[in-house]
Amino acid sequence: MHEFFYKYLKLFLTIYHLINFEPISMDSNASLHQLFFLEKSSTNLIPEKFIWPKEENHNITSHEELNEPIVDLEGFFNGDKDTTRRTTELIRSACLSHGLFQVINHGVNLKLINSVHDHVKDFFKLPIDEKLRVQRVPGSFWGYSFAHADRFTLNLPWKETLSCCFHENGHDSEAAGFFKSAFGEECEHTGLIFKEYCKAMTKLSLTIIEILEMSLGVDNSYFKEIFKDGSSIMRCNFYPPCQEPGLALGTGPHCDPTALTILHQDQVGGLQVLSDGKWKSVRPRHGALVVNLGDTLEALSNGVYKSCPHRAIVNKSMERISLVFFFCPSEDKVIVPPENLVTTERPRLYPDFKWSDFLQFTQKYYRVDVSTLLNFTKWLINHHHHQTT
Numbered sequence: 001m002h003e004f005f006y007k008y009l010k011l012f013l014t015i016y017h018l019i020n021f022e023p024i025s026m027d028s029n030a031s032l033h034q035l036f037f038l039e040k041s042s043t044n045l046i047p048e049k050f051i052w053p054k055e056e057n058h059n060i061t062s063h064e065e066l067n068e069p070i071v072d073l074e075g076f077f078n079g080d081k082d083t084t085r086r087t088t089e090l091i092r093s094a095c096l097s098h099g100l101f102q103v104i105n106h107g108v109n110l111k112l113i114n115s116v117h118d119h120v121k122d123f124f125k126l127p128i129d130e131k132l133r134v135q136r137v138p139g140s141f142w143g144y145s146f147a148h149a150d151r152f153t154l155n156l157p158w159k160e161t162l163s164c165c166f167h168e169n170g171h172d173s174e175a176a177g178f179f180k181s182a183f184g185e186e187c188e189h190t191g192l193i194f195k196e197y198c199k200a201m202t203k204l205s206l207t208i209i210e211i212l213e214m215s216l217g218v219d220n221s222y223f224k225e226i227f228k229d230g231s232s233i234m235r236c237n238f239y240p241p242c243q244e245p246g247l248a249l250g251t252g253p254h255c256d257p258t259a260l261t262i263l264h265q266d267q268v269g270g271l272q273v274l275s276d277g278k279w280k281s282v283r284p285r286h287g288a289l290v291v292n293l294g295d296t297l298e299a300l301s302n303g304v305y306k307s308c309p310h311r312a313i314v315n316k317s318m319e320r321i322s323l324v325f326f327f328c329p330s331e332d333k334v335i336v337p338p339e340n341l342v343t344t345e346r347p348r349l350y351p352d353f354k355w356s357d358f359l360q361f362t363q364k365y366y367r368v369d370v371s372t373l374l375n376f377t378k379w380l381i382n383h384h385h386h387q388t389t
């Protein structure tokens with residue numbers, strides 16, 4: 001199968017060459033991104049579709065680091081009052097400014113994290129034709145996607161992704177079944193590991209939600225209720241090396257539309273946050289997990305806490321993997337901030353909405369960026385206006 005594919009690709013390249021009268025070599029170092037999008041840029045080494053506007057990709061060489069808190073959760077888990085108060089304060093200050101912090105002693109087994117990384121790496125090393133067998137179909141969150149080329153035509157991200165969904169009370173073997181049916185019996189194990197990882201992430205997400213409730217003085221469990229029975233998204237990003245790291249982006253600037261994101265990055269680094277008008281790097285730390293707030297949490301807190309604007313840059317020589325867990329509310333719960341966060345000085349910032357509608361907006365009508373929530377709000381108001389007139 002593998003050989004057949006490359007023969008086919010070579011044939012395709014030859015035909016392309018004949019049509020274009022251009023010297024083209026089957027360079028074994030050329031990345032798949034290069035080979036798949038043969039529209040050549042006249043001046044650059046990468047295809048035009050991967051080149052982002054100047055204002056998005058500037059400052060790539062700046063090495064300023066974000067000064068986010070590194071929060072140790074051990075004291076909280078042990079029920080230590082003083083430490084818990086300090087933890088809550090630390091998280092509050094990060095959420096008031098840019099919405100990102102890291103956690104250590106988070107209770108997630110480091111062996112499990114490494115094991116997911118190994119499986120993910122093996123998956124992305126498979127020949128492209130095998131990966132395409134589990135290609136994500138539009139509207140679904142299951143499967144493989146290559147530069148999102150099936151969804152977008154411009155500003156393509158320099159990455160491949162593998163995604164799945166996770167529902168606490170879902171079918172026991174959903175992920176296991178997906179891998180087994182796609183790659184055969186021996187891959188059932190990969191699915192089980194994914195499932196275990198998502199379970200651990202859900203547990204940690206609920207812990208963090210509890211701390212966020214305390215930090216906002218919200219009645220215990222108001223937020224928690226909204227997440228009961230929700231279906232979350234797990235996404236693995238693979239960023240191949242890129243000859244023009246200053247022109248491309250691995251993941252473009254955006255805020256996650258979801259509520260809470262727990263991210264594990266390898267030691268290569270590339271995650272950046274927009275803070276005080278500058279892109280700052282989030283330094284990879286062994287064993288730590290990066291937590292950031294998404295738009296749904298900003299709406300839930302009536303704008304008190306900030307959804308974190310971030311992106312991922314690419315690297316000239318190293319590949320990079322990040323494991324991202326997007327914690328989502330239950331589909332039909334209405335996102336309304338609790339009473340104590342709505343006052344005359346701070347009126348409602350966002351209208352009521354259901355997570356299912358917001359998710360649909362991001363998949364059908366809008367490409368997620370740093371202004372998704374604002375534009376969704378406008379869309380909702382417009383939509384409502386049309387329905388009532």
Ligand SMILES: C=C1C[C@]23C[C@H]1CC[C@H]2[C@]1(C)CCC[C@@](C)(C(=O)O)[C@H]1[C@@H]3C(=O)O
Nearest residue numbers: 157233251252254256257258326359362368
């Ligand atoms: C609801 C979602 C849309 C995206 C996947 C989940 C959570 C985050 C979103 C995303 C990852 C943010 C960056 C841009 C995006 C297009 C991507 O690079 O994958 C986003 C996802 C998407 O629309 O599929």
Ligand SMILES: O=C(O)CCC(=O)C(=O)O
Nearest residue numbers: 237251271311312322324
């Ligand atoms: O890979 C990263 O570090 C960031 C990925 C990201 O922001 C996302 O998948 O939403």
Ligand SMILES: [Fe+2]
Nearest residue numbers: 254255256310
């Ligand atoms: Fe993100």
